[in-house]
Amino acid sequence: MAAFLDPADAGPHLSPGGEGADAPLPSPELVALAHAHGVDSTYDPGSGPVLVAPHTLVAVLAALGVDAGSPEAVEGELERHRAEVAGRLVPSCVVVRSGRRTALDVPAEARLSVELEAGGEWTLPAGRSHWLPADLPLGRHRLRVRAKGREQTATLIVAPQRLPELGARGWGFLAQLYSVLSERSWGMGDLGDLKEIAQWSGNDLGAAFLQINPLHAALPGVPSDPSPYRPSSRRFADPVHLRVEDVPEYAYAGSGEQAELAELAEKARRLRGEVLRHDGLIDRDAVWELKRRALEILHEVPRGVGREAAYRAFVEREGEWLEKYAVWCALAEAHGSDWRSWSKGLRRPDSPQVAAAKAELGKQVEFHRWLAWLVDEQLGAAQHAAEEAGMPIGLIHDLAVGAHPDGADAWVLQDVLAEGISVGAPPDAFNAHGQDWGLPPWRPDALAATGYAPYAELLRAAARHAGAIRIDHVMGLFRLWWVPAGHPPTQGAYVRYDAEAMLGVLALEAYRAGAHVIGEDLGTVEPGVREELAGRGILGTSVLWFERDWQAKGAVLPPERWRAACLATLTTHDLPSTAARLSGEHVELRDRLGLLARPVAEEQAEARVELAEWKEELRRLGLLGASEELSTEALYAFLLATPAELVGVWLPDLVGDPRPQNLPGTWDQYPNWRLPVADGSGTPLTLERIAAAPAPAGVTAALGRRTPAREAS
Numbered sequence: 001m002a003a004f005l006d007p008a009d010a011g012p013h014l015s016p017g018g019e020g021a022d023a024p025l026p027s028p029e030l031v032a033l034a035h036a037h038g039v040d041s042t043y044d045p046g047s048g049p050v051l052v053a054p055h056t057l058v059a060v061l062a063a064l065g066v067d068a069g070s071p072e073a074v075e076g077e078l079e080r081h082r083a084e085v086a087g088r089l090v091p092s093c094v095v096v097r098s099g100r101r102t103a104l105d106v107p108a109e110a111r112l113s114v115e116l117e118a119g120g121e122w123t124l125p126a127g128r129s130h131w132l133p134a135d136l137p138l139g140r141h142r143l144r145v146r147a148k149g150r151e152q153t154a155t156l157i158v159a160p161q162r163l164p165e166l167g168a169r170g171w172g173f174l175a176q177l178y179s180v181l182s183e184r185s186w187g188m189g190d191l192g193d194l195k196e197i198a199q200w201s202g203n204d205l206g207a208a209f210l211q212i213n214p215l216h217a218a219l220p221g222v223p224s225d226p227s228p229y230r231p232s233s234r235r236f237a238d239p240v241h242l243r244v245e246d247v248p249e250y251a252y253a254g255s256g257e258q259a260e261l262a263e264l265a266e267k268a269r270r271l272r273g274e275v276l277r278h279d280g281l282i283d284r285d286a287v288w289e290l291k292r293r294a295l296e297i298l299h300e301v302p303r304g305v306g307r308e309a310a311y312r313a314f315v316e317r318e319g320e321w322l323e324k325y326a327v328w329c330a331l332a333e334a335h336g337s338d339w340r341s342w343s344k345g346l347r348r349p350d351s352p353q354v355a356a357a358k359a360e361l362g363k364q365v366e367f368h369r370w371l372a373w374l375v376d377e378q379l380g381a382a383q384h385a386a387e388e389a390g391m392p393i394g395l396i397h398d399l400a401v402g403a404h405p406d407g408a409d410a411w412v413l414q415d416v417l418a419e420g421i422s423v424g425a426p427p428d429a430f431n432a433h434g435q436d437w438g439l440p441p442w443r444p445d446a447l448a449a450t451g452y453a454p455y456a457e458l459l460r461a462a463a464r465h466a467g468a469i470r471i472d473h474v475m476g477l478f479r480l481w482w483v484p485a486g487h488p489p490t491q492g493a494y495v496r497y498d499a500e501a502m503l504g505v506l507a508l509e510a511y512r513a514g515a516h517v518i519g520e521d522l523g524t525v526e527p528g529v530r531e532e533l534a535g536r537g538i539l540g541t542s543v544l545w546f547e548r549d550w551q552a553k554g555a556v557l558p559p560e561r562w563r564a565a566c567l568a569t570l571t572t573h574d575l576p577s578t579a580a581r582l583s584g585e586h587v588e589l590r591d592r593l594g595l596l597a598r599p600v601a602e603e604q605a606e607a608r609v610e611l612a613e614w615k616e617e618l619r620r621l622g623l624l625g626a627s628e629e630l631s632t633e634a635l636y637a638f639l640l641a642t643p644a645e646l647v648g649v650w651l652p653d654l655v656g657d658p659r660p661q662n663l664p665g666t667w668d669q670y671p672n673w674r675l676p677v678a679d680g681s682g683t684p685l686t687l688e689r690i691a692a693a694p695a696p697a698g699v700t701a702a703l704g705r706r707t708p709a710r711e712a713s
Contacts, residue, residue, distance in 0.1 A: 023053060025054070027074070030054060030074050033068055033074050034057045037061060039061060040052065040493060043494055046524075089110065089151075090104065093155045093452060095157045095498070096504075100161070101132065110145050113143075114142065114156060117141050118139065140155060158508075159505065160507050160511045161536075166516060170393065171208060173211070174212075174572070175212050176189075177189045178213070181272060181686055181687065182196055186272065186287055187275055196687060197687065199386075200687075201389075209386075210391070215375075215397070218238050227673050228398075230404050234399060234400055234403050236322070240284060257298075267290055314373045315373070327365055333364060379465040391467070397470070398470045400439075401423065405422070416447050421441060422436055423480045424437045424481050424489045426481050434488070444496070456508070463513035464513060468518055475524075477497060517539065519533050519541065534565040539645060540565060541572075542569075543572065558617065566644050566645065579653065621641060655679045
């Protein structure tokens with residue numbers, strides 16, 4: 001049977017994405033094989049369905065360990081898949097919701113038993129209908145199935161049906177921590193500053209939360225990649241965020257060490273001054289050079305008995321992943337950060353050569369374990385400070401969608417990540433070229449085979465010192481756009497994940513940590529996804545400028561029609577600041593950098609119309625005030641008039657900073673992720689000056705003086 005159909009046989013409205021009309025189409029067998037492994041054979045860029053090209057399906061299937069390189073291979077793989085499904089007694093992982101009886105597709109004569117996580121066993125008598133009871137306790141259990149003279153086991157995860165309600169509405173700041181420098185920080189915002197922001201906004205302003213950018217460990221090397229969304233590891237935070245003076249050993253350093261520490265602090269003071277000059281930029285590498293030396297000094301200071309015990313407890317708790325992470329860090333310092341360029345014996349974390357290198361690099365490995373402990377301590381102290389300041393939620397930590405292919409996580413987790421694949425987004429009405437984010441995705445089959453253990457551990461770490469976690473591109477728990485290496489983003493395919501499992505594991509880990517969950521669901525969202533998230537108690541993200549009634553020609557969406565289950569805000573790190581929106585400077589910036597797809601006059605006219613529409617809506621609601629001018633305060637008052645459960649205030653909006661922290665589509669044309677918070681003229685401001693500025697009182701008064709919409713309605 002032919003591997004590819006003639007294009008005419010597929011219908012006139014379908015053609016392979018990113019290819020000409022005469023390109024071959026996938027055969028029914030190839031499509032069937034793709035669907036069997038969760039690979040979609042079509043996608044919709046907004047203008048109707050498009051077929052995924054055959055070579056893309058072949059490449060994506062290869063990354064899943066499936067050979068589709070010839071018609072014979074496709075038929076053989078289909079037969080193997082059918083035999084595997086028919087022959088198994090139970091899938092490798094079963095995820096159910098607490099409080100629901102769940103039917104299992106097992107042979108009629110099967111006997112079931114469950115080894116409970118906390119000890120004990122539950123057994124279903126033979127001959128009964130195979131329903132798992134509704135009262136199984138939450139947790140990770142072991143399901144055993146016996147039938148046909150065989151026995152198979154599976155991980156059984158019992159998740160809560162939904163996460164607890166927030167209890168009350170609240171507002172809080174959205175901050176890129178590196179950008180908020182105090183008079184004490186060493187050239188970029190740090191975990192000491194995080195405590196200060198939490199205490200100030202909680203105690204003085206009544207904030208309920210503080211959401212920050214990912215603090216994940218960055219890929220080492222100079223120059224480093226400043227993006228917090230392409231980390232080396234999502235599992236561990238970066239020690240560049242440490243407040244050196246808050247390390248307890250700092251007080252016990254000897255006189256010689258104190259002299260060198262003082263010299264380093266003076267260099268940090270000068271570095272901070274350079275950042276705070278007009279148009280100054282954050283130099284992460286210079287900050288780390290100073291902090292690294294200071295921390296090496298402090299590592300040699302003896303720890304007290306209690307501190308030593310706490311450190312050992314941390315190492316035991318973090319287990320194998322910490323050990324491998326620390327080994328990777330030491331190897332990266334010795335051989336470079338791209339582990340694929342290392343000698344062959346070092347490319348697998350469980351190899352004898354790695355064991356030998358670990359012994360040889362023992363001091364460096366120990367140093368990186370210790371750094372991870374210090375960061376964990378200071379993160380815990382920051383969340384404690386937020387709680388002490390009266391925040392009902394506290395810190396909201398951000399979990400990036402993936403990690404750098406050359407980094408620690410990719411080395412540690414290579415058995416459950418797809419090799420030769422990066423995730424991104426398909427072409428759509430806003431970006432005809434699609435997007436490639438350069439991050440390897442989970443392999444859904446391999447992840448299920450582990451009982452979702454690496455994913456669960458990642459979530460557990462993210463929620464440990466948080467009142468909530470933000471899941472970047474939460475739609476990726478349902479499907480991800482896979483782009484094979486060497487392919488443009490237009491030639492990718494959606495790969496499906498077991499959303500019931502992904503959401504169940506997320507709900508279980510968040511519930512156990514007492515944390516809420518916010519999903520970043522901006523952009524193309526598949527029908528039903530937002531409803532499923534809301535049903536689970538997971539909040540979405542709503543940005544004012546995108547909230548339109550597309551059934552009414554894109555009219556401004558009135559506040560009463562906004563969803564309640566969301567974090568509502570005016571902007572994000574990837575969007576223009578409110579000051580730039582109000583002045584039109586965001587269009588001018590994109591024009592200067594050559595990023596506009598239309599004449600600048602058209603873009604400016606559209607921006608003016610957008611502002612006029614919002615001004616009219618706020619006038620209708622009586623939110624403009626005596627000046628009748630569209631203002632930052634009025635826009636935040638509009639957000640509070642919606643039923644949104646959380647309202648996020650972009651911290652730079654307090655002082656009129658017009659610059660975005662990140663400008664998508666740029667690399668060296670714009671200083672992404674390196675801008676300190678500044679006033680309207682571009683002069684950077686310290687945290688102390690931000691807190692003393694008159695604008696915070698105006699914005700927070702707009703949030704605090706109005707009756708919450710849910711109570712008023």
